[in-house]
Amino acid sequence: MSAKLGVGTEDQAIEAVIALAKRAAQRGWTPATSGNFSARVDGARAAVTLSGRDKGALEPRDVLVTPIEGKRDPRVSAEAPLHYAIYRLFDDAGAIAHVHSRSATLASLKLAKGDAVKIEGLELLKALSGVTTHETTVNVPVFANDQDTDRLAVRVSQRLAAMTKAWGFLLAGHGLYVWGKTGDDAFRHLEALDFLFNLLLDLKDPGP
Numbered sequence: 590m591s592a593k594l595g596v597g598t599e600d601q602a603i604e605a606v607i608a609l610a611k612r613a614a615q616r617g618w619t620p621a622t623s624g625n626f627s628a629r630v631d632g633a634r635a636a637v638t639l640s641g642r643d644k645g646a647l648e649p650r651d652v653l654v655t656p657i658e659g660k661r662d663p664r665v666s667a668e669a670p671l672h673y674a675i676y677r678l679f680d681d682a683g684a685i686a687h688v689h690s691r692s693a694t695l696a697s698l699k700l701a702k703g704d705a706v707k708i709e710g711l712e713l714l715k716a717l718s719g720v721t722t723h724e725t726t727v728n729v730p731v732f733a734n735d736q737d738t739d740r741l742a743v744r745v746s747q748r749l750a751a752m753t754k755a756w757g758f759l760l761a762g763h764g765l766y767v768w769g770k771t772g773d774d775a776f777r778h779l780e781a782l783d784f785l786f787n788l789l790l791d792l793k794d795p796g797p
């Protein structure tokens with residue numbers, strides 16, 4: 590048996606995916622059927638959303654349990670290789686959310702300096718697992734978008750493997766990936782980064 594953390598049974602993982610996707614959809618972060626979500630079953634498998642489904646109205650048949658190694662099942666999201674890469678990299682990743690939210694897309698284009706968005710000195714950073722003080726700096730990596738998700742997954746893996754701690758990353762002009770030990774953790778990270786990105790965007794460009 591793998592020691593890797595899992596959500597539980599296949600059915601529990603599928604329910605966790607649906608719950609996470611619905612919460613994100615309710616916040617308007619998955620426009621036009623975009624976004625994808627997953628939950629780990631065990632060390633070798635994860636439940637992943639299928640392509641093109643309305644994330645606010647998912648049913649168990651819209652989620653498929655697939656291996657995290659090997660070739661992607663063509664029915665699951667084209668971005669599944671990124672989910673698999675995260676599960677292979679981080680033993681404690683139990684659930685992953687990917688959204689095309691307005692704040693994340695804007696942040697990837699307007700806030701990136703070099704290849705990261707730097708967030709520091711803000712209280713809500715403490716919503717990220719393991720962060721206990723605002724007196725810290727969190728760098729959210731930004732990657733160039735790529736329709737070849739296998740190639741993109743390799744680039745993401747190489748960079749994340751060199752980081753001591755990571756909660757998520759941005760794809761430029763595309764959206765945000767976050768993960769957590771549970772679906773609730775992943776959603777909290779989504780909410781925190783959405784708040785922080787919006788705050789930094791407002792600070793940068795306060796408007797009229």
Ligand SMILES: [Zn+2]
Pocket residue numbers: 623624625668687688689763764
């Ligand atoms: Zn996407």
